[in-house]
Ligand SMILES: Nc1ncnc2c1ncn2[C@@H]1O[C@H](COP(=O)(O)OP(=O)(O)OP(=O)(O)O)[C@@H](O)[C@H]1O
């Protein structure tokens with residue numbers, strides 16, 4: 082039985098597709114820059130769909146995909162309570178959630194501060210736990226701009242190399258969570274396609290993926 086994988090578009094899908102191809106799966110119609118969203122391998126063992134990160138768990142929970150591969154940051158932020166199994170840490174897409182601000186500029190945490198972020202739920206939880214009152218501004222990307230143009234005091238965002246912060250004159254004030262890409266699985270698929278899913282996990286675990 083073929084397995085349907087919902088892959089989070091972006092870094093993760095590029096790394097996983099590259100790896101599947103290197104592991105012997107051929108996807109005749111796949112190329113990184115294609116606009117196509119569904120790809121099947123030549124032996125009809127895998128069907129891959131490219132899905133926006135926050136939607137991966139929706140596809141898997143509803144059985145529209147058997148498994149999904151997505152960043153843990155997205156799973157935590159969406160906190161959908163989706164009835165899916167988390168079956169594998171792929172060890173790729175490693176990054177850390179951080180509070181960052183303008184380098185060298187002190188932030189007065191005793192007053193109400195404004196946070197720019199793609200992760201409003203994670204940011205709110207972090208500051209509430211630390212008893213800070215905050216205004217959260219939800220952004221959809223290029224979050225580093227927010228403090229530079231006076232939109233927010235600080236940002237909450239993922240950091241990997243730190244190059245984006247550095248290039249924009251920002252610095253980490255506090256790291257507070259670690260993330261990596263995860264494989265999730267529909268519980269019914271996990272039973273019905275057990276051996277196929279185990280085989281896929283084995284293939285993916287065989288090599289250190291790079292993202
Ligand atoms: N700089 C990074 N280094 C490593 N992993 C990252 C980095 N940025 C994001 N990730 C991980 O890869 C996942 C996909 O991120 P990516 O930015 O490629 O996708 P995206 O769909 O374009 O996201 P967005 O639309 O929010 O920019 C993230 O959810 C996170 O888990």
Ligand SMILES: O=P(O)(O)OC[C@H]1O[C@H](OP(=O)(O)OP(=O)(O)O)[C@H](O)[C@@H]1O
Pocket residue numbers: 221222223224225238239240241242243244245246
């Ligand atoms: O620490 P670094 O290695 O520099 O990586 C961190 C950057 O990567 C992500 O952005 P992304 O590339 O997804 O762009 P975005 O601003 O459109 O979200 C993240 O939001 C940071 O901006």
